[in-house]
Amino acid sequence: MKIAVGADHAGVPLNERIIETLRAEGHDIVDFGTHDASQPDDYPDYARLVGEAVRNGQVEIGILVCGSGVGACVAANKLRGVRAALCSDTYSAHQSREHDDCNVLCLGARVVGPELALEIVRAFVHARFTGEERHLRRLRKVADIERNERDARS
Template identity: 55%
Template sequence: MSDHELPLRLAVGGDHAGFPLKELVTKHFSDLVIELIDCGTHDDSPSDYPDFAVEVAEKINSGQADRGLLICGSGVGVSVAANKITGIRAAICHDTYSAHQGVEHDDMNVLCIGGRIIGSALAFEIIKAFLSARYTPEERHARRLQKIVALEEE
């Protein structure tokens, strides 16, 4: 898959701490995905990361986006918030292996990164690994995913 062909609709969101990196990411990936949906924030005024986790999750759960990207200061807050939402499987990944492995084995649909933790060049590589990966529904992966779905239903 070339840099010009990441056939996904991507919802991106983040709070004030993630805003600078989110701006760089949206510019970098806007022409590389089918559609990039900017869920805010749109400036560096103080804001609350759970609001953006909800916005990105709603885009995925409604079928408007295929994957999501959330950026806050550390990546922790958006990850915690996103994982409270049914249908969302989010993880912090600050390396490319975890970013693609999370999709391939765990059907991760939201990548969380810390805007104050990593620089833009590494973030671009991690996001590309996440967007390029596809879930591989081997028996063990599907079995584990069903257990996660069951936890959501409890």
């Protein structure tokens, strides 16, 4: 699977582990950085890069890591077509893909330990959208909200 990965300075150590693990498992990684935890930077920059790669079809899914995961999730969800999920457990990770067709996983490097984070990543990566009618119906309603918000700003 082709996966975009990005992290701000707070997510660097965990992000490195995620990249290493996913590559070892045979995934093709598009790495948007950062790799220098000593330089402060801003999570919205990485959320935009990863989210645009997902939205444009350059990759199948994305993974974002910041300190809490919250900021990256908020920023990624501002991009039309991106459905980012902040997960700190494996159930939410696979459920977000299976039922909500989420395409970006957000993790908090200061919230989950590295081993649990890798389990969460694997749960997200290996899950697939079920395509059940009830989930499709709900996603259409989410798309309607997004469309109506865009129209309201015009």
